[in-house]
Amino acid sequence: MQAVGMIAEFNPFHAGHAYALAQARKLTQADVVVVVMSGNYVQRGEPAIFDKWVRARAALDHGADIVIELPVTGAVQAADQFAEAGVATLAALRVTALAFGTEHPELAYLDLARQLEKAPLMDPGFSDYTQTYATQLNAAYAKTAGITQTDPNFMLGLSYAKAVLALQVPMQLYPFGRQGVAHDALHLTANLASASAIRQRLRGGESLAKIVPADLIPVYTKQQQYGWPQYFPWLKYRLQTADLAQLRQVATMAEGLEYRFTQQIDDAIDMTSFLKRVKSKRYTYARLRRLALAITLNMTTAAVEKARHLPQLHVLGFTPAGQQYLRQVKHQVGWPLLTRVSADMLAPNGILAMTHRADRLITTISGVEQNYGRRPLM
Amino acid sequence: MQAVGMIAEFNPFHAGHAYALAQARKLTQADVVVVVMSGNYVQRGEPAIFDKWVRARAALDHGADIVIELPVTGAVQAADQFAEAGVATLAALRVTALAFGTEHPELAYLDLARQLEKAPLMDPGFSDYTQTYATQLNAAYAKTAGITQTDPNFMLGLSYAKAVLALQVPMQLYPFGRQGVAHDALHLTANLASASAIRQRLRGGESLAKIVPADLIPVYTKQQQYGWPQYFPWLKYRLQTADLAQLRQVATMAEGLEYRFTQQIDDAIDMTSFLKRVKSKRYTYARLRRLALAITLNMTTAAVEKARHLPQLHVLGFTPAGQQYLRQVKHQVGWPLLTRVSADMLAPNGILAMTHRADRLITTISGVEQNYGRRPLM
Numbered sequence: 001m002q003a004v005g006m007i008a009e010f011n012p013f014h015a016g017h018a019y020a021l022a023q024a025r026k027l028t029q030a031d032v033v034v035v036v037m038s039g040n041y042v043q044r045g046e047p048a049i050f051d052k053w054v055r056a057r058a059a060l061d062h063g064a065d066i067v068i069e070l071p072v073t074g075a076v077q078a079a080d081q082f083a084e085a086g087v088a089t090l091a092a093l094r095v096t097a098l099a100f101g102t103e104h105p106e107l108a109y110l111d112l113a114r115q116l117e118k119a120p121l122m123d124p125g126f127s128d129y130t131q132t133y134a135t136q137l138n139a140a141y142a143k144t145a146g147i148t149q150t151d152p153n154f155m156l157g158l159s160y161a162k163a164v165l166a167l168q169v170p171m172q173l174y175p176f177g178r179q180g181v182a183h184d185a186l187h188l189t190a191n192l193a194s195a196s197a198i199r200q201r202l203r204g205g206e207s208l209a210k211i212v213p214a215d216l217i218p219v220y221t222k223q224q225q226y227g228w229p230q231y232f233p234w235l236k237y238r239l240q241t242a243d244l245a246q247l248r249q250v251a252t253m254a255e256g257l258e259y260r261f262t263q264q265i266d267d268a269i270d271m272t273s274f275l276k277r278v279k280s281k282r283y284t285y286a287r288l289r290r291l292a293l294a295i296t297l298n299m300t301t302a303a304v305e306k307a308r309h310l311p312q313l314h315v316l317g318f319t320p321a322g323q324q325y326l327r328q329v330k331h332q333v334g335w336p337l338l339t340r341v342s343a344d345m346l347a348p349n350g351i352l353a354m355t356h357r358a359d360r361l362i363t364t365i366s367g368v369e370q371n372y373g374r375r376p377l378m
Numbered sequence: 379m380q381a382v383g384m385i386a387e388f389n390p391f392h393a394g395h396a397y398a399l400a401q402a403r404k405l406t407q408a409d410v411v412v413v414v415m416s417g418n419y420v421q422r423g424e425p426a427i428f429d430k431w432v433r434a435r436a437a438l439d440h441g442a443d444i445v446i447e448l449p450v451t452g453a454v455q456a457a458d459q460f461a462e463a464g465v466a467t468l469a470a471l472r473v474t475a476l477a478f479g480t481e482h483p484e485l486a487y488l489d490l491a492r493q494l495e496k497a498p499l500m501d502p503g504f505s506d507y508t509q510t511y512a513t514q515l516n517a518a519y520a521k522t523a524g525i526t527q528t529d530p531n532f533m534l535g536l537s538y539a540k541a542v543l544a545l546q547v548p549m550q551l552y553p554f555g556r557q558g559v560a561h562d563a564l565h566l567t568a569n570l571a572s573a574s575a576i577r578q579r580l581r582g583g584e585s586l587a588k589i590v591p592a593d594l595i596p597v598y599t600k601q602q603q604y605g606w607p608q609y610f611p612w613l614k615y616r617l618q619t620a621d622l623a624q625l626r627q628v629a630t631m632a633e634g635l636e637y638r639f640t641q642q643i644d645d646a647i648d649m650t651s652f653l654k655r656v657k658s659k660r661y662t663y664a665r666l667r668r669l670a671l672a673i674t675l676n677m678t679t680a681a682v683e684k685a686r687h688l689p690q691l692h693v694l695g696f697t698p699a700g701q702q703y704l705r706q707v708k709h710q711v712g713w714p715l716l717t718r719v720s721a722d723m724l725a726p727n728g729i730l731a732m733t734h735r736a737d738r739l740i741t742t743i744s745g746v747e748q749n750y751g752r753r754p755l756m
Contacts, residue, residue: 234615240738241676244726246624262726266738298619348622348640360618360644 001325004030004174005095007070007086007160009038011048011195012202012220013058014212016178021063023176024099032065032325036089037316038075039355040226040362040370041297043082045289047226049199051362051370054223056316057377058216065322067377068093069314072299072358073307076290077252078133083159084166091169092313094329098160099174103151109173113161115145130281153178203227224366228271234361235274235296239265242295249300252291254283261295297361303354311335312351317377341371379703382408382552383473385448385464385538387416389426389573390580390598391436392590394479394556399441401554402477410443410703414467415694416453417733418604418740418748419675421460423667425604427577429740429748432601434694435755436594443700445755446471447692450677450736451685454668455630456511461537462544469547470691472707476538477552481529487551491539493523508659531556581605602744606649612739613652613674617643620673627678630669632661639673675736688729689713695755719749 004024039052056067074085141147164171208217247258260278268274346356359370382402417430434445452463519525542549586595625636638656646652724734737748
């Protein structure tokens with residue numbers, strides 16, 4: 001059986017995602033589509049609007065054959081680390097093709113990545129404190145490889161290519177155009193934009209007709225939603241009581257931000273006002289939001305390191321074809337394949353310790369257990 | 379001017395406390411009554427029902443001349459440490475008399491303490507895991523010094539005497555009987571019991587007539603109340619996300635309790651149910667409640683140690699006589715006398731860092747700033 005992989009968040013799953021899954025299958029003539037999907041926390045630094053099981057179910061019902069969880073330690077990271085975690089997971093599952101939607105399907109991503117590899121990109125000049133890292137990265141890309149595109153999905157595709165080279169895994173890339181996605185009044189031309197528009201509509205109680213597959217609409221309207229409004233009081237409490245040494249242990253903490261965060265939290269009334277208070281030219285909102293989430297989840301550098309050394313494949317669900325594929329590869333996969341989570345995996349030194357830490361908060365909010373004893377969706 | 383000291387919590391201030399302040403003055407013929415009062419957190423391991431300013435105001439209006447804050451690092455401790463922190467504070471203020479109410483005013487407390495000092499009390503036999511520390515301590519007292527009383531205020535008096543000896547400070551003890559306290563239907567015979575009865579009445583919206591000085595009744599009914607119901611969600615969040623190494627840094631954490639606490643928190647719906655789940659024969663409820671509070675406040679062993687090396691006298695208020703006393707002694711006091719709190723005192727390495735950490739939560743709940751820029755009540 002041939003498999004094609006996708007790296008996704010489905011936050012939430014919508015018609016554009018169904019189109020993308022179909023494209024991936026069509027382009028590669030694969031028998032199964034394997035999705036590595038962010039768990040309960042997403043790359044932009046917030047809890048996913050619906051839990052991972054709801055999102056996995058939607059994907060399985062609309063074109064995915066296997067959904068594997070991308071752990072919080074890989075998901076809540078800058079694009080390069082996010083891409084690397086996703087590519088590594090697919091490679092561990094013996095998937096050798098990766099499809100992705102992009103504004104520029106015509107480009108040769110691996111070639112571009114090779115050009116970047118040759119040049120010393122991270123030169124010491126990356127110390128302009130008046131510009132974000134992303135801006136400086138784009139400038140360096142332009143200088144080194146003549147890359148002047150900065151569209152978000154193009155950039156993510158480039159991160160995939162860089163990850164393939166860095167990890168030295170056998171992985172063909174299959175970029176495809178996103179023009180199939182509903183060109184309606186919402187201008188849902190990009191994946192991210194449309195997911196964000198849907199979240200807004202969901203929070204505003206507006207209609208999702210045509211944007212979301214019809215069968216998902218009743219599911220979405222009755223689901224528990226998660227977001228910063230629930231998490232902000234925890235962030236505030238934590239910043240008010242943590243000592244600076246503890247904050248410095250948090251993954252992606254940068255020099256000085258621990259002071260800025262602890263000083264600005266008292267008068268912030270919600271996440272938006274807090275982010276405005278801590279924003280500087282040096283850091284993007286996404287970077288700051290991810291850091292705030294890492295603080296809230298107590299996702300320390302040590303926890304990220306530990307997760308890197310204890311990788312695993314947490315199977316959220318599969319179709320019959322997906323099951324067949326898993327049977328085919330199960331003796332070749334390099335990482336533990338988890339289809340049922342036991343208590344020892346969730347223990348402080350267990351393989352899912354950080355996932356459990358982060359997901360306990362989801363359970364506190366909704367009462368829905370996220371790991372222990374749960375079997376893959378079929 | 380002669381001063382008499384008292385160590386108190388006033389949680390909340392009631393008629394029995396007014397009687398005690400009058401007794402202290404009468405017994406010693408002192409010109410001023412100096413009270414060292416727990417700040418926003420009390421010895422039984424919870425936030426005081428009213429903030430420190432409300433309680434200090436009540437005391438100043440009913441017999442106290444000076445109210446000094448007993449910091450959270452001294453207040454949220456077992457009786458011996460609580461007593462030691464209080465006695466040390468009075469001694470730093472050049473107070474050489476300490477009055478306290480007790481069930482046994484006829485006993486010679488310093489003599490009893492001296493007898494205990496002679497005997498090796500903390501023998502290795504303190505390892506009976508089927509009994510609380512308090513029970514074993516009482517048995518050791520009985521064996522060593524023939525002390526068979528275990529009434530709470532007697533025990534606290536003994537702790538004061540032990541502290542006077544341990545700190546080698548000049549301090550006369552003035553125990554007095556508590557029989558003046560209203561023998562009404564509530565059986566408010568002991569200070570703690572009556573404070574607890576009043577808290578119950580306040581929470582139930584019942585009448586406080588005769589139990590509380592009349593002028594305080596309208597104050598109490600309109601005040602913001604604090605308690606575990608507000609703090610429990612923070613405790614739960616913290617236990618769900620902290621790693622074990624961080625929990626082991628918390629003051630008074632004992633071997634194994636970090637596991638018990640983190641395992642039992644998920645299904646606990648409030649503080650009462652949580653304490654029932656973690657209770658064992660080895661630990662009293664008060665001990666476990668204090669530990670839970672220390673976790674919530676992130677009161678680490680390091681923070682307690684730092685506080686011990688950076689003592690201070692935070693003046694919450696004084697009468698004209700109290701002010702005169704402070705002027706008289708201000709060049710002799712060994713610790714910084716704080717009458718106005720500046721930002722640097724609240725900074726992470728400031729003299730009030732731990733107080734600020736704990737009090738920020740009070741401000742989050744009520745919006746009432748507890749330290750910065752506040753001047754003593756007059």
